Amino acid sequence: MKRKCLAWILALVMTLTLLPGAALAAAPLQEMDNGETVQWSARSGQIPLIDDASVRGDSWNVLRLTNQHRMSLGLDPLSTFDSLQKVANQRAYEIQFVFSHSRPDGSDFDTALRDYNVSNTGSWYSWGENIAAGYLNAAEVVDGWLNSPGHRSNIENDGFVHMGAGFYTGSPSAVYSYGWSQNFLGSSSCRVSSLQLSQTVIAGGQGADLEELLTQADIVVTATCSQHGTCKLPLIAAMCSGYRENEAGEQIITVRYGGQTAQLTIVPQQPAEPDLPFADVSEKNWFFDEVQYVYENELMSGTGGGAFEPNSNLTRVMAWTILARIDGETVSGSAWEEDARNWAMASGVSDGTNPRSSISRQELAAMLWRYVNQPGNRASLDGFSDVDEVAGWAAEAMSWAVDAGLIQGSNNKLNPRGNATRAEAAAILMRFCENVVK
Ligand SMILES: [Zn+2]
Numbered sequence: 001m002k003r004k005c006l007a008w009i010l011a012l013v014m015t016l017t018l019l020p021g022a023a024l025a026a027a028p029l030q031e032m033d034n035g036e037t038v039q040w041s042a043r044s045g046q047i048p049l050i051d052d053a054s055v056r057g058d059s060w061n062v063l064r065l066t067n068q069h070r071m072s073l074g075l076d077p078l079s080t081f082d083s084l085q086k087v088a089n090q091r092a093y094e095i096q097f098v099f100s101h102s103r104p105d106g107s108d109f110d111t112a113l114r115d116y117n118v119s120n121t122g123s124w125y126s127w128g129e130n131i132a133a134g135y136l137n138a139a140e141v142v143d144g145w146l147n148s149p150g151h152r153s154n155i156e157n158d159g160f161v162h163m164g165a166g167f168y169t170g171s172p173s174a175v176y177s178y179g180w181s182q183n184f185l186g187s188s189s190c191r192v193s194s195l196q197l198s199q200t201v202i203a204g205g206q207g208a209d210l211e212e213l214l215t216q217a218d219i220v221v222t223a224t225c226s227q228h229g230t231c232k233l234p235l236i237a238a239m240c241s242g243y244r245e246n247e248a249g250e251q252i253i254t255v256r257y258g259g260q261t262a263q264l265t266i267v268p269q270q271p272a273e274p275d276l277p278f279a280d281v282s283e284k285n286w287f288f289d290e291v292q293y294v295y296e297n298e299l300m301s302g303t304g305g306g307a308f309e310p311n312s313n314l315t316r317v318m319a320w321t322i323l324a325r326i327d328g329e330t331v332s333g334s335a336w337e338e339d340a341r342n343w344a345m346a347s348g349v350s351d352g353t354n355p356r357s358s359i360s361r362q363e364l365a366a367m368l369w370r371y372v373n374q375p376g377n378r379a380s381l382d383g384f385s386d387v388d389e390v391a392g393w394a395a396e397a398m399s400w401a402v403d404a405g406l407i408q409g410s411n412n413k414l415n416p417r418g419n420a421t422r423a424e425a426a427a428i429l430m431r432f433c434e435n436v437v438k
Contacts, residue, residue, distance in 0.1 A: 192258025
């Protein structure tokens, strides 16, 4: 259903253009050329004004793409301002009802400029409008306009200074899902001053493409037009000079708009902490650092399918494998279990029985203790309430493990016969590597 609907919408894609030349032929603009105030067209009836000055997402990208095209031809980029943006959003809304440069009340599109009090003085003054419906995103609609001569000539008109980028999402029952409008404006009295950037420092890196950096950072350039007040446009690479893509260190680039300049500093990006590739381990878990440690030191890997299974029990063969890796053995491939078992028996760490059984905390302590040749350091276990559960054969190893800080106990219990989960094992092994083996 969705796909059919999409094809139907695409089949109805339409664009219309009204060239400034065509508008200039009309009476109001001829008067304007003489420096007089525009005599707006007569109106018949009222149209609800949506009063929406927003420019974001797709409409902001229409402005970005339009300016990228203009600057590739050596033309100045266009900026929008609140009242012109209201005009563009109004027109994108109105074409849901009447897909025409005439408004739903029959008046010409330029009456929307009056509705929103867009300033229109100067020795010359021009405007143009591109509309489209049914296009699904900014890239599609700008591409559509550029492939149509009339629309393209508006986009490439050197006389324009500003452009409102209108976007309106229609109701589900509307014929066109999205309405688009570009409302261009140029005047002899537009003078830009006081350039500002929404961010003056962004992270980059050697070899980074400036356009990609700027698109990602989404820096808003704000300027003041002498006639239209605060106006804004997205910062694009063509507005910048001095960027050296292959430079590793910090660099300062110059941003130009309307004869004004501002500076943008690009600092080297700090290398990101590598994320763990496990869906079941996040920074919220108490064992995040421990799992990260055993993973990065190649002591423990995942259990497959993007999982670490932190709460699964560690098996005896897993413990043999980890100790073999600490010992510098390569244990991987299809025979890893056999290799690990052989190593454990040869090194005296384990008798090699029950490889798939879960390992208890005291068994793990005993294996580690044997691996480091049964050192004599001892801590008293008397303070733990479950000291009686420690097996005779494990008593020395547990005492050593507590002394070495490998096993810390919780709620005053050692839990010697409890199974070691993989997360607990990661914690014990991290301390073992940092405190004992080093
Ligand atoms: Zn202006």
